[in-house]
Amino acid sequence: RYRPPTFHVQAWYDEVRDFTYPHPHECNPYxxxxxxxxxxxxxxxxxxxxxxxxxxxxxxxxxxxxWGQIWPKAVYLVCNYSPK
Structure with a gap:
């Protein structure tokens, strides 16, 4: 059973803990x-x-x-954001 897309969107939002305002590029410079x-x-x-x-x-x-490993069954989620 797969987690709903809202679970993943919440996980993306939770990346706020790694966001360094006002220098977001420092979040992960690599x-x-x-x-x-x-x-x-x-x-x-x-x-x-x-x-x-x-x-x-x-x-x-x-x-x-x-990341260099072959997964026999990978679930791939893609989201597209739209402006107003």
Missing amino acids: CPYRCSGPVCTHYTQVVWATSSRIGCAINLCHNMNI
């Missing part, structure tokens, strides 16, 4: 080249001033490469 530390890029999309709608899709991917 992304997108090496995302091994904290990230807050999902958070910034969720709270962007003009974001008012979100559309999400979920897909089951077979043999997906996740």
Whole structure:
């Protein structure tokens, strides 16, 4: 059983703990080249001033490469944010 998209959107919002205002680029200066530390890029999309709608899709991917490991069944969630 999969978690609903709202669970993941909440997890993205919870990245606020890694957000360093007024210097958000310090959240993880290595992304997108090496995302091994904290990230807050999902958070910034969720709270962007003009974001008012979100559309999400979920897909089951077979043999997906996740950070150098092959997952036989990976659930892939993609969301698109829309302005007002």
